[in-house]
Amino acid sequence: MKEGRPRSFYVLAIFFAAYVLFLYGPMIAIYVLSFQGPQGGLTFPMNGVSTFWIAKLFQGTGIVDLGAAFRRSLLLGIIVMSVTVVLSVAAGMAFRRRFRAQSVLFYSAIASLIVPSIITSLGISLEFRIIDDLIKAHWNENFETSMGLLTSGLGAHLTWTLPFGLLIMFAIFNRFDPRLEEAARDLGATPWQAFRHVVLPIILPSVIGIGLFGFTLSWDELARSSQAIGAVNTLPLDLQGLTTTVTNPDIYALGTVISAVSFTVITLALGTIHMLNKRQAAKGSDAGKGLV
Amino acid sequence: MDMSEEVLQQASPGLIPGSGTARAVKPTRLSPSLISWLQAGPMMLVFLAFFLIPLVFVVIVSFWDYNEYQLLPAFSGRGYTDTFEGCIAQLPELCTIGKTYLKTLKLCFLVWASTLFIGFWVAYFLAFHVRSKTWQMGLSLLCTIPFWTSNVIRMIAWIPLLGRNGLVNSGLVKTGLINHPIEWLLFSEFSVVLALVHLFTFFMVVPIFNSMVRIDKSLIEAAYDAGATGFQTLVNVIIPLAKPGIVIGSIFVITIVMGDFITIGVMGGQQIAAAGKIIETRVNALQFPAAAANAVILLVITFLIISMMSRIVDIKKEL
Numbered sequence: 001m002k003e004g005r006p007r008s009f010y011v012l013a014i015f016f017a018a019y020v021l022f023l024y025g026p027m028i029a030i031y032v033l034s035f036q037g038p039q040g041g042l043t044f045p046m047n048g049v050s051t052f053w054i055a056k057l058f059q060g061t062g063i064v065d066l067g068a069a070f071r072r073s074l075l076l077g078i079i080v081m082s083v084t085v086v087l088s089v090a091a092g093m094a095f096r097r098r099f100r101a102q103s104v105l106f107y108s109a110i111a112s113l114i115v116p117s118i119i120t121s122l123g124i125s126l127e128f129r130i131i132d133d134l135i136k137a138h139w140n141e142n143f144e145t146s147m148g149l150l151t152s153g154l155g156a157h158l159t160w161t162l163p164f165g166l167l168i169m170f171a172i173f174n175r176f177d178p179r180l181e182e183a184a185r186d187l188g189a190t191p192w193q194a195f196r197h198v199v200l201p202i203i204l205p206s207v208i209g210i211g212l213f214g215f216t217l218s219w220d221e222l223a224r225s226s227q228a229i230g231a232v233n234t235l236p237l238d239l240q241g242l243t244t245t246v247t248n249p250d251i252y253a254l255g256t257v258i259s260a261v262s263f264t265v266i267t268l269a270l271g272t273i274h275m276l277n278k279r280q281a282a283k284g285s286d287a288g289k290g291l292v
Numbered sequence: 293m294d295m296s297e298e299v300l301q302q303a304s305p306g307l308i309p310g311s312g313t314a315r316a317v318k319p320t321r322l323s324p325s326l327i328s329w330l331q332a333g334p335m336m337l338v339f340l341a342f343f344l345i346p347l348v349f350v351v352i353v354s355f356w357d358y359n360e361y362q363l364l365p366a367f368s369g370r371g372y373t374d375t376f377e378g379c380i381a382q383l384p385e386l387c388t389i390g391k392t393y394l395k396t397l398k399l400c401f402l403v404w405a406s407t408l409f410i411g412f413w414v415a416y417f418l419a420f421h422v423r424s425k426t427w428q429m430g431l432s433l434l435c436t437i438p439f440w441t442s443n444v445i446r447m448i449a450w451i452p453l454l455g456r457n458g459l460v461n462s463g464l465v466k467t468g469l470i471n472h473p474i475e476w477l478l479f480s481e482f483s484v485v486l487a488l489v490h491l492f493t494f495f496m497v498v499p500i501f502n503s504m505v506r507i508d509k510s511l512i513e514a515a516y517d518a519g520a521t522g523f524q525t526l527v528n529v530i531i532p533l534a535k536p537g538i539v540i541g542s543i544f545v546i547t548i549v550m551g552d553f554i555t556i557g558v559m560g561g562q563q564i565a566a567a568g569k570i571i572e573t574r575v576n577a578l579q580f581p582a583a584a585a586n587a588v589i590l591l592v593i594t595f596l597i598i599s600m601m602s603r604i605v606d607i608k609k610e611l
Contacts, residue, residue: 005421012416012417012421013417013421015413016413016414016418016431019410019435019493020435022490024438025453026446026449026452026490027438027445027449029449029459042452043455043457043458043462044459044462087334087335088335090330090331090332091331091332091334091335091336093331094328094329097328099324101332101336102328102332104336105332105335108336109339111343112343114543114547114598115347115551116548116551116552116590116591118568119350119587119590119591120343122346122350122571122580123343123347123349123350124342125575126353126580127345127349129363133363155341158338158342159338159339159342159343162338191327213440216441220441220443222444223552223554226554236442236443236444239444240554240558243447243448244562251448255449258442258445259441259442262440262441265440266437266440
């Protein structure tokens with residue numbers, strides 16, 4: 001059936017295109033500007049094209065110790081991603097049954113999502129300061145701090161990624177056909193086998209989506225890290241520190257490198273999801289589609 | 293509460309009785325409630341350790357005393373009295389904290405109105421005008437990808453466009469529309485609002501789109517058949533049915549802007565005061581009880597706004 005598009009379609013299509021341009025235009029501008037020539041400044045027009053600023057970043061002679069911050073952020077991102085995936089899938093499974101405290105968990109997740117990040121961050125930093133003071137007073141006077149990348153920093157990031165993970169799990173199980181799992185049980189599968197061989201393969205594309213959220217949200221996290229990360233900085237914190245002082249395209253080069261990691265992860269994740277979906281469509285069961 | 297638990301159960305209709313009986317037959321298995329605890333426990337512990345207990349500490353510390361360099365764990369209202377200093381003496385003039393909150397609310401309103409307008413029409417286009425599922429997926433993804441990239445970079449990205457020698461200014465000067473570069477394009481309230489809209493319209497698009505795709509298309513056809521104009525259909529059918537999404541999106545955007553200090557800092561050239569910025573400034577000055585007191589005030593105001601909005605709609609039903 002073919003019918004003409006109403007005029008409102010064209011108006012809104014232009015509006016949508018303008019929105020997409022608004023989203024991507026400025027980002028693309030700084031990716032381009034990070035390839036400024038050595039004499040280039042912070043704005044257009046380009047003063048030659050080179051990889052001078054990006055190379056400078058990797059030589060470590062530039063503005064930040066990129067290597068160390070890069071490794072720290074990557075390590076934290078990978079840990080946050082793994083923990084987010086495991087805890088979200090586990091909690092998502094729990095929500096398929098009624099259990100006590102499930103509304104406590106649900107409300108905690110939603111509150112963690114919408115309570116302003118600065119408050120969570122401040123709270124975590126106070127909590128760790130008080131723990132430090134207690135340790136100093138009662139056990140070890142020379143104790144430095146329990147605050148750090150993989151203690152308070154990891155916790156702060158998880159308060160941001162876990163709610164997304166849980167909400168994605170809700171979305172998955174809203175569409176999930178429980179009969180598939182029951183069939184597995186009827187055929188004698190243990191609960192673990194049913195999960196491992198039936199449930200997990202079906203939900204795997206969305207689980208990779210949770211991982212994608214886990215990594216990218218941690219990789220770019222700023223507000224919650226700000227007070228709770230301890231002595232060292234993550235890459236976004238370094239970048240934010242630069243915004244007030246920098247006068248040459250270093251900062252764009254750094255931005256481009258950070259974004260390159262994000263886009264690599266996004267492409268890998270979406271590619272894998274696409275591949276899994278295609279495989280499911282090709283090899284998946286035809287049960288329930290009638291006619292054997 | 294009853295209502296909410298019912299909703300949670302909708303996620304798995306039919307599963308509960310089945311698995312219950314299966315387990316009863318084999319008494320050697322772990323009990324279902326123990327399994328639930330093992331599954332949900334770890335996430336609960338994370339929220340307890342890094343969200344709920346920290347919040348309690350914020351409230352406790354807000355009533356502690358402090359001096360130039362450390363916390364003094366003794367009850368004191370100083371965090372609050374310092375914050376509201378001069379508020380009564382200066383009446384009817386607004387004191388600093390009053391002005392700051394007024395400014396924050398103003399930014400909040402501007403960002404809310406802009407993201408709602410843009411988000412609504414973007415979602416509308418995706419939900420009603422894009423007919424193929426593949427296109428719908430692709431275009432939604434196009435809107436989502438920036439959300440997975442760095443916020444700071446998306447802020448910095450405005451500098452080459454809006455700066456004194458940026459594209460906009462040089463373009464306008466070249467065409468002769470203006471003689472001198474416009475100063476208020478960058479490091480101003482304008483750039484703060486622009487950047488916030490740029491960053492967070494996503495939070496409006498997703499829930500509104502979700503509400504809109506659930507609208508039964510035959511309702512819209514029925515409205516047309518009954519003689520409603522496009523505008524009448526929009527106002528009387530689509531907007532009421534999309535209201536849950538609108539409210540959820542609004543809650544996201546408002547709470548983000550109320551607590552924001554990074555965008556306001558970077559895009560405002562660290563010159564604009566806001567509710568979140570006060571907390572950051574106090575922390576940097578190591579005045580933790582004052583920072584905590586401000587956090588409590590911000591929390592209370594945010595909570596009031598949310599509870600006002602969630603009267604309009606039952607959030608839990610929509611997730």
